[in-house]
Amino acid sequence: MINGICRSLALLIVMTMAAQAQTPTYKITPELEEAARKEGKVVYYTSIEVKVAEELAKAFEKKYPGIDVVVERNGAERQFSKIGQEYSSKIYNVDIVNSSDAAHFIFWKREGWLASALPDEVQKIYPAGSFDPEGYFAAMRSSLSVIAYNTNLVEAKDAPKSFADLLEPKWQGKLVKAHPGYSGTILTATFQMARDLGWSYFEKLAAQQVMQVQSSTDPPRKVVAGERPVMIDGNEYNVFLEKERGAPIEVVYPSEGTPLVIGPTGVMKSAQHPNAARLFHAWSFTLEAQQLIVDKGGLRSLRPDIKEPQGRKPLSEIKLMKDDPVSVDSQVGDIKKRYLRYFKT
Numbered sequence: 297m298i299n300g301i302c303r304s305l306a307l308l309i310v311m312t313m314a315a316q317a318q319t320p321t322y323k324i325t326p327e328l329e330e331a332a333r334k335e336g337k338v339v340y341y342t343s344i345e346v347k348v349a350e351e352l353a354k355a356f357e358k359k360y361p362g363i364d365v366v367v368e369r370n371g372a373e374r375q376f377s378k379i380g381q382e383y384s385s386k387i388y389n390v391d392i393v394n395s396s397d398a399a400h401f402i403f404w405k406r407e408g409w410l411a412s413a414l415p416d417e418v419q420k421i422y423p424a425g426s427f428d429p430e431g432y433f434a435a436m437r438s439s440l441s442v443i444a445y446n447t448n449l450v451e452a453k454d455a456p457k458s459f460a461d462l463l464e465p466k467w468q469g470k471l472v473k474a475h476p477g478y479s480g481t482i483l484t485a486t487f488q489m490a491r492d493l494g495w496s497y498f499e500k501l502a503a504q505q506v507m508q509v510q511s512s513t514d515p516p517r518k519v520v521a522g523e524r525p526v527m528i529d530g531n532e533y534n535v536f537l538e539k540e541r542g543a544p545i546e547v548v549y550p551s552e553g554t555p556l557v558i559g560p561t562g563v564m565k566s567a568q569h570p571n572a573a574r575l576f577h578a579w580s581f582t583l584e585a586q587q588l589i590v591d592k593g594g595l596r597s598l599r600p601d602i603k604e605p606q607g608r609k610p611l612s613e614i615k616l617m618k619d620d621p622v623s624v625d626s627q628v629g630d631i632k633k634r635y636l637r638y639f640k641t
Contacts, residue, residue: 319431321416324578329360331571337364338572341379342394343372343480344437344559345513345534348593355588356579363572371511372397372480383409388566391573394436396512396531397480398558398621399628401433405562411570413563415578422581426598433562436580437589438596440532440614441485441555443548444516449525458551459493462528463500472507472518473528475639477632481512485529485555487624487631488617492553495634501528502638520545529555533594536608540594549609553617559595 322328332338342349346369353365370378372395382389395401404410405428414431427434443462445455456462462471476483489497507524509515515530520543535547561580567573579585586597591605604610624631 319412319414319429321414321419323416324575328571328575332575333362335569335572337366338569338576339366339389339391341368341375341390343375343396344394351592352588356576371478373478373483376400388568390564391567391569392563392577394559394561395480396557396559397483398560399625401560401562402621402625405432409565411563411565413574413577415581418581422598433560435558435598436561437559439557441481441529441557442532442535443527443550444519444535444545445526446519446522446544447546448544449522455548456526467504467526469505470525471504471528472509472515472524474512474515474530475508475510476635478510479512481531481557482529483631484557484624486635488555492617498638508639516545536594549614553615556616556619558619
């Protein structure tokens with residue numbers, strides 16, 4: 297299944313490569329650490345759940361004292377707009393960026409906003425296809441957009457097993473979903489669902505009186521709070537985090553396939569703290585950092601030596617929809633426009 301994920305990202309890489317030559321890589325060295333400490337901080341734009349991003353920042357700061365990580369968390373689509381607005385005004389605040397919408401990296405690379413910065417460990421350990429050979433980005437994380445339900449309000453035997461089940465009359469007024477205009481995870485999931493199920497599915501879904509929220513982190517919270525018993529979409533890792541703290545929520549991997557979301561990371565070419573950015577970038581792909589995002593963040597990693605927590609369903613056992621960032625990049629405006637035909641708010 298990891299190979300399937302890498303093939304999806306490989307399409308993005310092939311379509312954005314300007315040359316076939318292998319880019320030089322870099323390692324974490326005492327010299328890089330010293331240069332990063334002189335800069336004193338790194339500004340990290342990310343769409344990861346803020347608590348997860350802060351856990352990552354704290355672990356980095358503990359390992360590299362004297363370098364502060366400034367976390368700027370936002371929904372991927374809002375983040376994308378913010379960077380565009382800043383760059384148009386020649387404001388270069390962001391040093392390193394992680395997005396749940398891999399299509400953003402097509403645009404940023406095309407605009408010349410990304411630096412070629414490929415950590416040596418990524419080239420040596422990560423599977424082929426999971427990083428750009430020119431070094432502009434690499435898949436720091438992956439996640440799924442899943443269905444989930446409140447176990448206090450819905451019995452397992454009655455829970456939906458598929459996207460088609462969500463159209464049943466009994467779920468009218470009982471569903472919550474996030475918005476592709478805010479969340480990169482949901483934009484990606486919307487593209488995959490529309491491609492595989494047809495836009496007519498969303499037309500039928502809209503008739504179910506769906507509660508519309510913004511971030512992919514919001515539906516799990518609404519389900520746990522009992523505001524709606526079932527979520528149509530939302531990120532898998534927040535479901536894991538809620539469940540592990542004892543909340544009444546259970547994940548469902550729909551029979552039609554579960555949307556796959558690849559989250560690359562890249563260093564900005566105009567970074568004000570370039571050494572700290574490269575240090576944080578390289579460290580985020582280490583076993584230490586990757587195991588942290590899996591264990592404490594509920595995310596999925598492409599590192600082959602990662603150990604999945606007991607009780608989590610392996611990716612190899614989940615039927616996945618195919619990610620296609622190139623098509624998302626070319627259709628993003630149409631996806632948002634068509635979605636608003638059915639979901640006005």
